[in-house]
Amino acid sequence: SPSDPDLVERARAAKEKLGEKVFVLGHHYQRDEVIQFADVTGDSFKLARDAAARPEAEYIVFCGVHFMAESADILTGDDQKVVLPDLAAGCSMADMATAEQVAECWDVLTEAGIADTVVPVSYMNSSADIKAFTGRHGGTICTSSNAERALNWAFEQGEKVLFLPDQHLGRNTAVRDLGMSLEDCVVYNPHKPNGGLTAEELRAAKMILWRGHCSVHGRFSLESVEDVRARIPGVNVLVHPECKHEVVAAADHVGSTEYIIKALEAAPAGSKWAIGTELNLVRRLANRFAPEGKEIVFLDKTVCFCSTMNRIDLPHLVWTLESLAEGNLVNRIEVDKETETYAKLALERMLALP
C-alpha cells in the first residue's frame, strides 16, 4: 500500500530533528513504507555488523524483529540504546527454543555421555538466552550467510554439533555444503522425553538438529518448485536456506536475503527467477528489476508475509522517531549484563569466523 504522505512527512521531520543521534537499520523483509527510512538495509549478519559500527549513534532504531534488536544491543556500547518500534515483533522460530528446554537438552546429552563432544551452533534467530547458552558451551552463532563456515569451525572444535533452533538451515548446510548425509542428522524434539531420541541415536549422530522451523519459509513445497518450472520454462529457482530440505535440493540457488539481492543484481537481462523467501522482499525486487527486463516471481501461489516483520509499519516508526525526538526513550531492548557477556562471546566467535 502507498505510504500516507502525512506520516511520511512526520517521519522525515522527526528523523531530521534527531540527526546523527539516530541510526535506523532495516531488515530486507520490512515493508517499503518503513525501508525508505532505513540508513542501511541488510540481512541479519550485515545488520549486526552495521549496528556495531555506529558507536556515535545514541539511538539505534531496529526495523526488524526482537532477536535482531537484542543482538544489536549486545554488540553496541552500554550508552547506546536499541529501540524496536513494536515490541510484539518477535519471531516464531526463535520462540521454539527456550532457555529451559535447551538446558534440559544439554542434560540429555550429558546423560548420553556425549556433551563434551558437542559444540552448539545457534542461528541468529534465537533469544539472547540461547546465545548465552551457546557462548557458555564454547559454541558460535551463525546466520544464513555464514552457516557453512560456522559448521566447519564447530567440527574443528568437537565431533558433533547441536544446531539451534532451525532444523532446516542446519540440515541444508550439513548436507549441501559439508557433504554429510541425511542419516548423519537427528532431530531433537523438545516436547518429547529425551528429545524423542535414544542414547544410541544421539551417539551415532553428527548433527543434532533442534526441532524448530520458520513458518513463512515452511510454506514452500517441492510442488511449488515443480509448478513454477512447468509454468515458466527456463526459470531459475532461488530460495532461502530456511526452506525445507526437499525444496532446497530442488532449487538452483540457495542463499541469505543479501545473497538473493546480489544474485539478482548480477543476473542478465531476460533471465527469469522464482524466489522462495518473504513477500515484501520479493515484490520489491520484482519492481526494482522489471525495467531491466528481469522477470521475478514469488515461488508460491499463496501470499506469504512474515507477520511479525510486518508489525513494524509506518505509524509505529513515526511514533518511535517522534518520541525519541521529544526525549522519550520508548521500546528499549536491553539484555541483562550476565546474559550479554556470554551471548557476546558467541556472537564475537561468529564475527571472527575465517
Ligand code: 13P
Ligand atoms: P537473512 O539473514 O538471510 O536476512 O535471514 C533472515 C531471516 O529469515 C530473518 O528471519
Ligand code: SF4
Ligand atoms: Fe522468524 Fe521466519 Fe519471520 Fe524470519 S521470516 S523473522 S525466521 S518467522
